[in-house]
Amino acid sequence: MPATRPAFVPASVGVPLLARPHGAVLFRRPEGEVTADRFLAAAHGLAAALPDAPLLNLCADRYHLALGLAAAALAGRVSLFTGERSSAWLDALAARFPGLTALTDHAATGPAGLPCFDLTAIPPAAGDFPAPCLPADRLAAIVFTSGSTGEPEGHRKSWGALAARSRDAGRRFGLTEAAVVGTVPGQHMYGLETTILLPFHAGAASWCGPAFYPVDIAAALAACPSPRVLVTTPLQLRALLTAGIALPPISRVISATAPLEVALATAAEHAWNTEIWEIFGATEVGSIASRHTVAGPEWRTYPRVRLTAAPDQAARVSAPHSAPFPLNDRVALDGPTRFHLLGRGNDLVKLGGRRASLAGLTRILTGIEGVEDGVFIAPEDLEVRPTARMLAFAVAPALRAEDILAQLRARIDPIFLPRRVVCLDRLPRDPLGKLPARALEALRAQALGLDAAAPPALPPPALPPPTLPPQTLPPRTLADRPA
Amino acid sequence: MSARATAVPIDVARLIVTTLNLEVAPEAIDPDESLFGEGLGLDSIDALELALAISREYGLELRSDDARNRQVFASLRSLTDYIDETRTR
Numbered sequence: 125m126p127a128t129r130p131a132f133v134p135a136s137v138g139v140p141l142l143a144r145p146h147g148a149v150l151f152r153r154p155e156g157e158v159t160a161d162r163f164l165a166a167a168h169g170l171a172a173a174l175p176d177a178p179l180l181n182l183c184a185d186r187y188h189l190a191l192g193l194a195a196a197a198l199a200g201r202v203s204l205f206t207g208e209r210s211s212a213w214l215d216a217l218a219a220r221f222p223g224l225t226a227l228t229d230h231a232a233t234g235p236a237g238l239p240c241f242d243l244t245a246i247p248p249a250a251g252d253f254p255a256p257c258l259p260a261d262r263l264a265a266i267v268f269t270s271g272s273t274g275e276p277e278g279h280r281k282s283w284g285a286l287a288a289r290s291r292d293a294g295r296r297f298g299l300t301e302a303a304v305v306g307t308v309p310g311q312h313m314y315g316l317e318t319t320i321l322l323p324f325h326a327g328a329a330s331w332c333g334p335a336f337y338p339v340d341i342a343a344a345l346a347a348c349p350s351p352r353v354l355v356t357t358p359l360q361l362r363a364l365l366t367a368g369i370a371l372p373p374i375s376r377v378i379s380a381t382a383p384l385e386v387a388l389a390t391a392a393e394h395a396w397n398t399e400i401w402e403i404f405g406a407t408e409v410g411s412i413a414s415r416h417t418v419a420g421p422e423w424r425t426y427p428r429v430r431l432t433a434a435p436d437q438a439a440r441v442s443a444p445h446s447a448p449f450p451l452n453d454r455v456a457l458d459g460p461t462r463f464h465l466l467g468r469g470n471d472l473v474k475l476g477g478r479r480a481s482l483a484g485l486t487r488i489l490t491g492i493e494g495v496e497d498g499v500f501i502a503p504e505d506l507e508v509r510p511t512a513r514m515l516a517f518a519v520a521p522a523l524r525a526e527d528i529l530a531q532l533r534a535r536i537d538p539i540f541l542p543r544r545v546v547c548l549d550r551l552p553r554d555p556l557g558k559l560p561a562r563a564l565e566a567l568r569a570q571a572l573g574l575d576a577a578a579p580p581a582l583p584p585p586a587l588p589p590p591t592l593p594p595q596t597l598p599p600r601t602l603a604d605r606p607a
Numbered sequence: 608m609s610a611r612a613t614a615v616p617i618d619v620a621r622l623i624v625t626t627l628n629l630e631v632a633p634e635a636i637d638p639d640e641s642l643f644g645e646g647l648g649l650d651s652i653d654a655l656e657l658a659l660a661i662s663r664e665y666g667l668e669l670r671s672d673d674a675r676n677r678q679v680f681a682s683l684r685s686l687t688d689y690i691d692e693t694r695t696r
Contacts, residue, residue, distance in 0.1 A: 334671040336651075337658050343670075363655050367662060476652050510656050511628040529648075538650050544630050 138257030139287045141167070141194060143325045150323040151187040152303065152348060154333040158187060161252065163194070169249035170195035175241055177223035180204045180214075181311070183243065186332040188229035189310040190320045192243055196227075197264045197283055198256065203227075204278070205311045206268040207478060208537045209235065217268075260284025260445055267313050269407045269479040279313075279407050284445035287325050289317055289410040292426035294326020296414055297376060297401070303348035305331040306355040307341060312477050313407045314380050318355045328353070336360075338367035351375040357477065358384045359510055361400075365392050374398045379417075380405070381477040382507040389417035404465070407479070408449045409441050413463070423463050430460040439463065473502045473514070476539040485514070485540060492531045495520045497551050499559055500542070501568050515571045516542035519550050546571055619687045626660040627653050638684040646682075654680065666695035 144150060144160045151158040158166075170191060179196050181203045183189040196203045204217065204224070214235050218224045226238045258264075264286055266278040293299075299322065306319030322328040335344040341364055345352055354377045356364075361379055364371075365388070374396050379389075380403040389400045404423050405411035413423040425431060429443045431451075438450045439457060454466040468474070471481050485500040498518040506512045518528055525545040532541055552563035620633035623642075627649070640646040649657070658669040667690065669679070679689040 336671045337655065337669050338662075339668040339670045359652060359655060363659055366659055367668075476650065510652055511626075530645075533645065533648070538644065538648070539652070541648060541650075543648075 137260045137284070139260045139284045140255050140257050141197065141283075141324070142255040143287075143291070144255075144323070144327075148327075149329040151190065152329050152331050153185075153187055154347070157329070160255070162248070163191070164253040164255060165248040165251070166191055167194040167198055168253050170243055170246045171198040172249065173246045174199050174201055175223075175225050175239075176201070177225040177239075178202050178204060178221040179227045179241070180206070180217065180224055180238065181227045182235075183227060183229040183310075185229050186306070186310050186319055186330055188243055190323070190330075192227045193265065193320060194324070195243075197258055197262065200262065202263050203265045204268070205265060205313075205316060206278075207309060207311050208268070210534060210536065210538075211235070211237075212535045213537075214238065258283045260287075265316075267316065267407050269313075281410075282445055285410065285443070286317075286321055288428070288444040288446075289412075289426070290321040290325040292428060293317065293403075293411055294322060294328065296426050297353070297378070299353070300327040302328045302351050302353045302375070303331065304328045304353045304355055305335055305341065305344045305348060307335045307360045308355065308357060308381070308477060313405065313410060314403070314477065315355075317405075317411055318378065318403075338364045338369055342369045342371055345372050345374065353378065357381040358388065358508075359476075361392055362388055362510075365395060371396060376401060378403055380411075382474065384417050385508065386417060393418060406441075406449070406452060409443055409446050412441055412443060421464055422458060423465065425461045425463075431455070431457055431463055432460065433457050438469075473506060473540070475506060475513075478537050478539050480537065480540050485516075485536060488535050489516055489518060489528075489532065492520075492523075492528060492535075494523045495528060497553075499551060499564070499567075500540075501564055501571075503568065503572060514540050514542045515568060516545045517551060517567055517571075518545050518547055520547060523547075616683050616687045619690060620683055622660055622664055623647075623657060623683070626656055636683055638687075639682050641682055642680055642686065661690065665690050667693045 142160055142164065146159065146161040148160045149157045150160055150163050174195060179192065179201050181189055181192045183192055193203050204221065215237065218238060224238060226235060226240045228240050228242050229244050260282060262283045263280055264283040265281040267281060268278040304319060304322060306315055308315035310316055310320045319330045323330050331344050331348055333344055333347070334340045345354065350373055352372065352374045354374050356377065356379055358379055361377065375398065377392065377398055377400040379400060384402050393400055400417050401414050402417050403411045404413040411426065412429045413425045415423045429441065431439045431441055434440050434450060439455050440448050440450050442448045452469045452472050454469065455463045456466055457463045471483050473480050473482055482500050482502065486498060489495060489498040489500060496519045498516065501515045503512045503515065520528060525547050528545045551559060552567065554560050616638045617633060620636045623629065624631060624633045636647060643649045662668055678685055680686060
């Protein structure tokens with residue numbers, strides 16, 4: 125195995141690639157179970173064949189995704205994970221990571237313009253392999269929240285940090301021989317931690333077949349033995365409950381990516397006779413806390429994770445093998461291991477497990493040739509209403525709204541595309557050139573048709589006080605997830 | 608032949624527009640343009656909502672291991688055809 129640690133880094137503690145017995149089931153595929161020893165043989169075989177390049181892991185099958193990550197870590201290659209596939213974003217990644225090679229499990233999933241390596245063509249190595257130890261500081265993964273955040277550097281994960289978060293999650297949820305059915309993509313931090321890494325370091329076997337639509341999820345649960353753990357999102361949880369399909373017993377449901385309403389959690393617990401827990405985290409650091417939703421709003425950090433107060437409510441997180449990191453969300457600390465969430469940072473929007481910066485989206489909009497001014501706005505209920513999407517306003521005399529939308533489509537994560545772009549003669553900027561919160565609120569209300577009294581045309585720069593209805597939404601209790 | 612009417616693209620278009628709260632008129636959706644990505648621009652959250660609405664309206668369950676899933680959602684016309692073939696009400 126090539127040495128990848130620079131000579132000046134002191135030898136660090138070894139962290140096992142897998143902390144599971146040889147015969148333990150790690151992955152459950154529709155065609156059969158994959159035990160730890162079979163997985164290791166396949167990972168060693170693949171590690172010897174991988175190109176010497178950063179690997180963009182696009183594998184659709186969770187087993188292949190996990191195999192690609194493990195083999196890359198063994199061989200000292202870094203794995204890149206992104207949920208966004210827009211051509212502009214992939215071009216940016218290719219430019220930032222010379223030699224970038226797409227790791228795929230199906231020829232058709234490779235994007236144009238990148239060399240592809242189909243890992244299904246590589247046979248497992250012959251023989252028995254002990255689970256090797258990797259240096260804790262080995263760079264194993266770079267995870268991107270979304271191309272729309274203006275963060276082309278991504279978040280760098282050492283093998284030690286990935287292993288520590290999985291081990292702690294396994295302890296928090298008491299996983300011994302759990303069958304995990306995940307409905308979230310493995311390329312996102314939440315899915316990566318729960319459905320790919322948990323089997324490496326905790327007593328979990330992850331389902332690798334389809335699990336997106338309610339019938340898929342029901343079939344996946346039925347194909348797994350008890351105790352079952354369903355890892356999902358509020359939207360899929362709601363869809364599954366609404367579909368009313370009979371499910372086998374589920375010992376625990378884990379939800380993340382968006383706030384889970386207590387009423388929904390209560391209804392699902394009742395219907396499925398289970399406990400529903402939420403995970404809180406951030407891509408920078410991974411999952412760090414959890415709560416039993418119906419038991420109250422307080423979050424408890426994972427073992428070994430501590431929060432410390434900082435000005436402007438941006439708490440600092442310290443966790444094993446991770447640099448201290450300021451949270452994007454505003455929290456109130458009840459001590460180093462307990463906290464309440466107050467809200468998102470002002471610039472942050474989350475949707476469908478993706479994260480974007482309003483300023484970043486706005487920059488992309490105003491960067492389109494012919495767009496003189498523009499702004500992206502998030503509806504208040506973006507994270508709780510399934511049909512809610514971003515709103516975009518543009519001043520672009522020579523362009524049609526469809527043209528702007530087509531340009532945006534090539535540049536941003538589809539989930540953040542507005543349903544339509546509203547073209548205006550000008551934006552309601554104040555004399556200093558800023559868009560006051562009240563003016564943005566009026567635009568938002570106007571676009572959503574909430575406020576009949578909202579001015580139909582744009583008023584002169586100083587907007588009259590908008591006559592908005594009182595906030596009808598409860599304050600957001602933000603269940604976060606690693607984006 | 609049962610009494611139920613054949614599903615036609617305009618009915619499915621209305622279902623899509625109402626379910627997803629789209630700003631486009633049902634009549635304006637080209638039956639052959641793609642529903643996801645370019646075209647109507649739907650995303651995975653929409654797919655989930657739409658699957659629920661289709662199940663409610665036509666009594667059929669969409670699943671992602673259906674080899675035809677990609678084709679089914681390719682366009683309004685293909686979705687309508689699929690509904691017509693597999694509906695139970």
